[in-house]
Amino acid sequence: MSTTATATAAPETQPTRIRERSDVHRQIRLVVTFAIATALCIFFALAVDDPNVRYILGERVTKEFQPKDLNGSWVAWLAVAVSAVALVLAAVNRFPRGAAGVVLGVLVGLMFYLGFLMWVYADQGEGFTAAITNPIPGTIRIATPLVLGALAGVLCERAGVINIAIEGQFLAGAFFAAIAASLAFQPYTGLLGGILAGVGIAALLGVFALRYQVNQVVLGVVLVALASGLTSFLLGQIPGDPDVKQYFNEPPTLPQLRIPGLADIPVVGAALFDQTVLVYLMYLSVALVTFLLYQTRWGLRVRSVGEHPKAADTVGIKVNRTRWQAVLLGGVFAGLGGAYYTVGSTGAFDRDVSAGTGFIALAAVIMGRWHPLGATAAAVFFGFMLNLQTQISFVDKLPSELLGAVPYLATIIAVAGFVGRVRPPAADGEPYVKS
Amino acid sequence: MKLEMRGLTRRFGSFTANDHIDLTIEPGEIHCLLGENGAGKSTLMNMLYGLLEPTEGEILVDGEPADFDTPGDAIAAGIGMVHQHFMLVPVFTVAENVMLGREQTRGLGILDRGKAAELVRELSTRYKLAVDPTALVENLPVGVQQRVEIIKALANEAKVLILDEPTAVLTPQEIDELMDIMRALKKQGTSIVFITHKLREVKAVGDKITVIRRGKVVGTASPDAPEAELAEMMVGRAVNLTVGKEPPKVGKPVLEVNGVTVVDDRGTTVVRDVSFDARGGEVLGIAGVQGNGQTELIKSLLGIIRPDAGKVLLEGQDISRHGPKDSLEAGIGYIPEDRAHDGYVSSFSVRENLVLDLYRRNDFSRGAALKLDAIEKNAKARIEEFDIRTENMNSSLASLSGGNQQKVVVAREFSRPLKVLIASQPTRGVDVGSIEFIHKRIIEERDRGTAVIIVSTELDEIYALSDRIAVMYDGRIVGTVTPDIPREQIGLLMAGAHDGHETQAHETQGGAA
Numbered sequence: 050m051s052t053t054a055t056a057t058a059a060p061e062t063q064p065t066r067i068r069e070r071s072d073v074h075r076q077i078r079l080v081v082t083f084a085i086a087t088a089l090c091i092f093f094a095l096a097v098d099d100p101n102v103r104y105i106l107g108e109r110v111t112k113e114f115q116p117k118d119l120n121g122s123w124v125a126w127l128a129v130a131v132s133a134v135a136l137v138l139a140a141v142n143r144f145p146r147g148a149a150g151v152v153l154g155v156l157v158g159l160m161f162y163l164g165f166l167m168w169v170y171a172d173q174g175e176g177f178t179a180a181i182t183n184p185i186p187g188t189i190r191i192a193t194p195l196v197l198g199a200l201a202g203v204l205c206e207r208a209g210v211i212n213i214a215i216e217g218q219f220l221a222g223a224f225f226a227a228i229a230a231s232l233a234f235q236p237y238t239g240l241l242g243g244i245l246a247g248v249g250i251a252a253l254l255g256v257f258a259l260r261y262q263v264n265q266v267v268l269g270v271v272l273v274a275l276a277s278g279l280t281s282f283l284l285g286q287i288p289g290d291p292d293v294k295q296y297f298n299e300p301p302t303l304p305q306l307r308i309p310g311l312a313d314i315p316v317v318g319a320a321l322f323d324q325t326v327l328v329y330l331m332y333l334s335v336a337l338v339t340f341l342l343y344q345t346r347w348g349l350r351v352r353s354v355g356e357h358p359k360a361a362d363t364v365g366i367k368v369n370r371t372r373w374q375a376v377l378l379g380g381v382f383a384g385l386g387g388a389y390y391t392v393g394s395t396g397a398f399d400r401d402v403s404a405g406t407g408f409i410a411l412a413a414v415i416m417g418r419w420h421p422l423g424a425t426a427a428a429v430f431f432g433f434m435l436n437l438q439t440q441i442s443f444v445d446k447l448p449s450e451l452l453g454a455v456p457y458l459a460t461i462i463a464v465a466g467f468v469g470r471v472r473p474p475a476a477d478g479e480p481y482v483k484s
Numbered sequence: 485m486k487l488e489m490r491g492l493t494r495r496f497g498s499f500t501a502n503d504h505i506d507l508t509i510e511p512g513e514i515h516c517l518l519g520e521n522g523a524g525k526s527t528l529m530n531m532l533y534g535l536l537e538p539t540e541g542e543i544l545v546d547g548e549p550a551d552f553d554t555p556g557d558a559i560a561a562g563i564g565m566v567h568q569h570f571m572l573v574p575v576f577t578v579a580e581n582v583m584l585g586r587e588q589t590r591g592l593g594i595l596d597r598g599k600a601a602e603l604v605r606e607l608s609t610r611y612k613l614a615v616d617p618t619a620l621v622e623n624l625p626v627g628v629q630q631r632v633e634i635i636k637a638l639a640n641e642a643k644v645l646i647l648d649e650p651t652a653v654l655t656p657q658e659i660d661e662l663m664d665i666m667r668a669l670k671k672q673g674t675s676i677v678f679i680t681h682k683l684r685e686v687k688a689v690g691d692k693i694t695v696i697r698r699g700k701v702v703g704t705a706s707p708d709a710p711e712a713e714l715a716e717m718m719v720g721r722a723v724n725l726t727v728g729k730e731p732p733k734v735g736k737p738v739l740e741v742n743g744v745t746v747v748d749d750r751g752t753t754v755v756r757d758v759s760f761d762a763r764g765g766e767v768l769g770i771a772g773v774q775g776n777g778q779t780e781l782i783k784s785l786l787g788i789i790r791p792d793a794g795k796v797l798l799e800g801q802d803i804s805r806h807g808p809k810d811s812l813e814a815g816i817g818y819i820p821e822d823r824a825h826d827g828y829v830s831s832f833s834v835r836e837n838l839v840l841d842l843y844r845r846n847d848f849s850r851g852a853a854l855k856l857d858a859i860e861k862n863a864k865a866r867i868e869e870f871d872i873r874t875e876n877m878n879s880s881l882a883s884l885s886g887g888n889q890q891k892v893v894v895a896r897e898f899s900r901p902l903k904v905l906i907a908s909q910p911t912r913g914v915d916v917g918s919i920e921f922i923h924k925r926i927i928e929e930r931d932r933g934t935a936v937i938i939v940s941t942e943l944d945e946i947y948a949l950s951d952r953i954a955v956m957y958d959g960r961i962v963g964t965v966t967p968d969i970p971r972e973q974i975g976l977l978m979a980g981a982h983d984g985h986e987t988q989a990h991e992t993q994g995g996a997a
Contacts, residue, residue, distance in 0.1 A: 071751055345594055346587040353573050353584055360571035363535070364585030364636075365556030475574070483535075 222387020247384015
């Protein structure tokens, strides 16, 4: 029966079935990613000699949070199992798509992280042993300015203005937040100072990018250099005399505000809801920017001038005015992000206190596909990686020079493995000139 | 609404694009503005729409002088415009595009997408413009995008609708649909200014015709004037509308295509198992509605995309793994369908564009150095031979009219010995005078013994040039016919009504996959 069927089918011009190219690419990408993950996980599991690892659910040892023991070997082999399952699914091209795929991907990432931690924290030998701590509080703190900066970037670029100057907005925001808070002996005025400084840099960006149509990439780099030089110079002008200095660069820092109820949720509660007002403002900003861009008239117009300014012009929308609004509003968020580095954390301003995080925020904009929620997720991921780097620097497993590269390495893998090709707003960085 | 233009003039530096134009659009008429590319039709309409400021002259709405500083003013006065290049945001939905600029809100500036979609639905039923308000514009075919543009104008309560070269991007079927829409709009009292250079269309729907040449109104005509007369007014001299050609001297097959299949990036099979021969001394026309795989088929013949299955043989040699450079050097001439994208570099000069795929030859370079003298001599000769209207050979291609840009591409491809000439939409967006010229050159190339493949969505062009016609539908060649069969029959093939056997085979294949 079957032989006759094939015999008759053969002479027919049966076109060969061809697999979709994008499907092949996806499979290759997933197989490579999971193969690397599985190989590393196996290495982690095999490298553990003394499986005893200690962990704390809180950020540090307190009466409430005491170190507990854990069998690291067991966790590491579980990580191997999970990534191997993902690898097999990818190899037979049965890795789920959509939400299920995201969940599984995140699960593999999480297990990889745990496997890695087991390797790092195991075999610490005699004497003092560092314990694994809850990464969420640190992640949220580091991510706060990143998220705010990324929102500024999203707003600008959605309107068609490339904003590389987020780092400059951070520096100016940080400096003037410190000054404003010191002068008023009041951390909240610091936020206002930060906002004004962020808007100030945004205004410079607007003048040169929109009015004089300077190349926006060059302009952004110049603005960062300007902000860095200017804040360093002004810092140098503050007298060292402690009586005078306290009025300029000894700002009070923002107090932690505990939200009753929510803060009592185990593991995540204190991390998310026992924070400064700046962190709560960050949560609100994410919701606000998302709402503004996608649910309001203003947002529709902003996105239209970033995608097809001429189309916007032909229906009577003022292209440059709309771009100005988006750039200035972005300055508010970036300035707030800058304020984190002084009044939101350590207090006094120091040279280049934001240490290049403005560029990481820019990377979050792109990795988040120019969407406020995507950019937030990316910024939180970067915050997590930066926090991890600090945490594991207490254990002598990896050379610290190599450790510094880990967040960026992880970023490249994440982008290549999962994000794929991204499409910026069509008119991003293109000045609009009426013909 | 009555719209009048009096003495409207626009100068760009020393160049006068519009010279004292007088035009009156009466309520409820379809007024055709006929003129070649670069005659100044679009400039005139941009002034009317507030996109350009007139140097002189005035615009009157119902007898009252009007001043349109921005498109917003023109829209408020009841003027709507469908631009030649659509003014739609591709990543927005239909409803979002329609509402943009005059958004429906729930107060506080919060968008009311439901209300916007309702308006689109209402307009689309009232004017029979079928479109889904929630679809993303970038996923819509051009014909539907144009409907969105019309709905956009109607949503602004336009009383005068300007259609700027609306048929340039449409397939024959879509053109017929557009004509129906125009008639329906007219019936409901909307006046239409129809800008075009296609005589057939003018005659089909126009009430009044104004002809513009080199920025001036050269006359008016009624739609029942003979085509030859209209063409002469438009071009300024007598034009030969048919291509004179001898019967072909068909030679051996030069290009053999066997079972070529192409799958695009999205995973759709766009070319399915296509086989044909192109024979020396013969023009093979590939007809079909835009988007039925012609673009991908041609690109795969040339090696711009690699076929996923099948073979392409040039004189018996397999070239299906060649890249475009090897294919061109093997003797294929290529006139691409999107000349601005694939045909020339717009910021380069005419001189440079004329050697864009020839500079590697010993005639034009020695090692890493270009032979500038030879390139200049070549440019001089080609400009002369192909009558390329340019200020000089160092003008950028961007400064040339569409027809002359195309002549540059044609001149370049014809300046090396060819075995096969592949011309995709060789006269799209090209004025009547240049069409005549390009057609003549293509036939000359055929008579030299070259195998010629013409891809066109314009049946007129297919009929004028082809010795044999292959019709493509849904990625396959559904029939190969001779040009003496009636238009209706080809139209049926183009619409997918072909013999049952192939349809069935296609369905079983789909079921198995």
